[in-house]
Amino acid sequence: MRVALKTDNDLHLNRRSFLRVSAAAAGGLLVSLYLDLPAAAQEGNQAPPPKVYPPDAFVHVRPDGKIVIQVNRLEFGQGVHTSLPMILADEMDADWSQVIAELAPAADVYKDPVFGFQVVGGSGSIAHSFQQYRELGARTRAMLVAAAADQWKVGPDQCRTEASVVHGPGGKSAKYAELAEDAAKQPVPARVQLKDPSQFRLVGKRVRRLDSRPKCDGSLKFGLDLDLPGMKTAVVAHPPVFGGRVKSLDDKAARSVEGVREVFEIPLVKGTGVAVVADKFWTAKQARDRLKIEWDLSSVEHADSGQLSAKYKELARTPGNVAVNRGDQNAMDAIAAANRMVVEYEFPYLAHVPMEPLNTTIRFDGDRAEAWAGSQFQTFDQMAIAEVLGLKAEQVTFHTEMAGGGFGRRAVADSHVQREAAMIAKRLRGTPVKLVWTREDDVQGGYYRPMHVHRVEIGIGQDGMPAAWRHVIVGQSIIMSTPFAAMLVKNGVDESAVEGTADTHYNIPNFHVSAHHPTVNVPVLWWRSVGHTHNAFVMETLIDELATRAKADPIVYRRKLLKADAGKLHRALDLMDEKSAPWRTKLPKGHALGISCHQSFGTGVACAVDVSVEDKRPKIHRVTIALDPGIAVNPLTIESQFQAGVAFGVTQLMAKGAITLKDGRVEQRNFDGFTPPYIIDAPVAVDVHIVPNSEAPSGCGEPPVPVISPAVVNALAKLTGKRYRSLPLTAV
């Protein structure tokens, strides 16, 4: 599946027979015609102006009938490797059995149409590229039909297409493979006719993944599996406290390990480290273990979880920068103390720990470079590598490798892993170098979901509904030190820290939300569903408590409190209600029901869980989860994402689901210290139900994550009588 590109960065266009080669040295020029989204497209939710993507950069109809479709973002489990090509193949009327998907390299033409850079994140793959891939498919079809129509001297409207064949009047037919060369000479139509959804053959169907078999027989190569002639492997010794520097280095023992090639200090994004380059990974690791490094840790903050917790709790008692200020701020004071509650929540740092450890391979040749990485952020990573190597971005051919998970960890604005790799490649000019982060490097390497404290004061009305709500959120800003700050930080509030609360779909009057963003020497990053991870937990457990207090059914209460126009949430809630009704009223002794609903990334989700306590841990027997994602492009992918996404979400509840720091040092080393869910921790059975909806598709990758933790804990509350305000769940 990997594109074996040559060093000429235009070659990925030239090698295709279905290429429209325009006049001048034009592969590059052709691509550059379609560059650059106007800045306006990046603001708010306005639809970007219509853009014509060149089919030849996305589709290659091979003479043997195979249709190779480029996927403009990383495949790291979410299934875009299948669902994006489905969309294109459907509009194109391609024979699906002949479709091969490839992960596109970094190039302007593959930028996300809404974000304006090449990325996978924000659950935006289908949402942002649905229209784009439809048009690409329709455009390709139109050119194939035009080629056939020309040959047969008939009108295009006299032709129809099906399974990679154009059928003309009088029984004429021609295969796409036969027409490809002529089709390439056709003008690329600016406007195309898209299918009526009733004509979809693939979209909306449960289509199996294209990458299953090679992932089951060991043949699929991930970034870590890359092997190039002459390749060396590198590991880096990082300072034990973020930003520390090498004070002295004794590498004698390290260098004595047979197979070690180079040992040298390198600058990191913050601080310095020591790179060890060897013939093999094990050699490099052995050598690194023998390094004697004295670190200068004096000029950096030594973050400490205990101290941060106390500091955050103190901060939470004062209002922060205002995110939402709705209604009457004095309304709370008018509510009697007996009808007020003040609660405090605490959340730890979380590591992503995707199964495939971080890695990047780079070969630097002086005037150009080639890089291979499973990157969620190709545009930024390509630029960062170029910067380190003193090249222009377009001089770096950046291949997107299949990745073993990401959850946000492979989308880093400072491209720190790529920068390390580039530093090393620079030193070993001409030799491909694979940089590997061990699991220990990963667990201790930072870029965590930040720690948070929430302090919520609620005034409860006579009707049991919230009458006033004051909410303070404390946590580091993920966005502030990134290029996204201008877009996502407003009035000193990082939107990604308050999402799920500030944008709540509950009709809460006299609603005040503010945030503090302390600066802490711990790098932080978005973790699958970002701010919703903690905000949904707070909101959905509090709403549940209010419902219990009002002696109301948790579903009925939510329905009543939700805004009338929260269409997706209402529909998801209704569908979940319907599908869980047969079992949720018949729970065995020792089991309890937990309910939650939450909207994130445009998708409304509601779930019901059946939980008991086994071995002092929550045992999740069943989850019924309903979602409204607009058009469901591949209901099978969505079902998988939701069944597995709730298992992922259980990470927040795991007894060892926390990264903690003591005197600047991360206390956990590996999966023994930071332990994600295994099969016994995950729900045993999950049934997924999709609300039929013909609206534009919204996200499915992140939306299952926020709902599971509060639902489970709401069930536990019924079993134990306790309310859980602090994660992870060390004791039930």
Add this chain to the structure above:
Amino acid sequence: METYKLTVNGQPREVTVDPGTPLLWVLREELKMTGTKYGCGIAACGACTVHLGGVATRSCVVPVSLVGSRPVLTIEAMAEDPVGRAVQDAWVSHDVVQCGYCQSGQIMSAVVLLKSTPKPTDVNIEESMGGNLCRCGTYVRIREAIKAASQQLK
């Protein structure tokens, strides 16, 4: 450096490495067999699972010096094995994989489970697959696929 004669997927292979080199890295870097994965290096995740003398074994913690004459079978050999094939087919028909990185290990464990317990119960599945980590969380479909493979092999 020492030379070791191994039998890998039925073939005699010879490698010259440091005796402490884990079997995992011998497979991946000396023999260029990358189907067996590195997930943690401390036997906590199971991505490195191979069959050593028929026993599911975490190759990241077994130094090549302790392998001896026990035959090694990796994921690359599972298609040739009736149980291996049934498991892979069930994995594909049930759309189990997401990122897929853990699945070599999951399949290697599932094959051993089914060879010893052809009709595993939910408890059997939970216990035998209990040490195989999947960050994507595909556990529900892993359970279904194991049961389907078990049916297929009846």
Add this chain to the structure above:
Amino acid sequence: MRASSLMLRGMSVILVACGAWSALTLAGAARQDASQKSKAGASTRAGGLAAWQQVYSVLTHPRCINCHTATNYPQQGDDRHRHFANVVRGPAGKGVPALQCVTCHQEANADSTGVPGAHNWYLAPLSMKWQDLNDKILSSAEVCRAITDRSKNNNLDGAGLLKHHEEEPLVLWAFQPSRRIDGGMRTLPPLTHEQFVEVTRQWVAAGTPCPQNP
């Protein structure tokens, strides 16, 4: 009254112990050299109990007790936390298919990867549990009763217990447990293997007395 009958009982135990001791010295002539220095102490019940306390201090050290659990899992580490990766006891104390003890633990320590190993790595049977279900270590009296109960200890008599302490690979392992994955050496039991065997001998010679009170 009670005290004196206790004393009588005590004295008869001593007499028996002396007899047993004599028998052992006749049978175990080869071991005499090593036991010379403790002869005097071993021949009393008090000496035997003191020896037992030493034995107990080894048995309850993490290197031994981590596999003598009452639960369906082993422990690991000096803090005796539950073993990671959800490994379970299984029907024969050897784990379950695909997740056996030998899935990771080989015939010898894996020094390069930090996984301990010895021949036939497995959990002691539940009859040999030295902790309760809350992972709390049982008292000296309780452990002593358990390991001298022939219906629980694989029918071992004193000589059998001594041989077990002398020769069993998993026992020997506790004294050469090698390094952890983080590079640190695993802590050793409070006695060397030689000393452990010696105090076992003394205790056995004294008739494997157990303390009355926990």
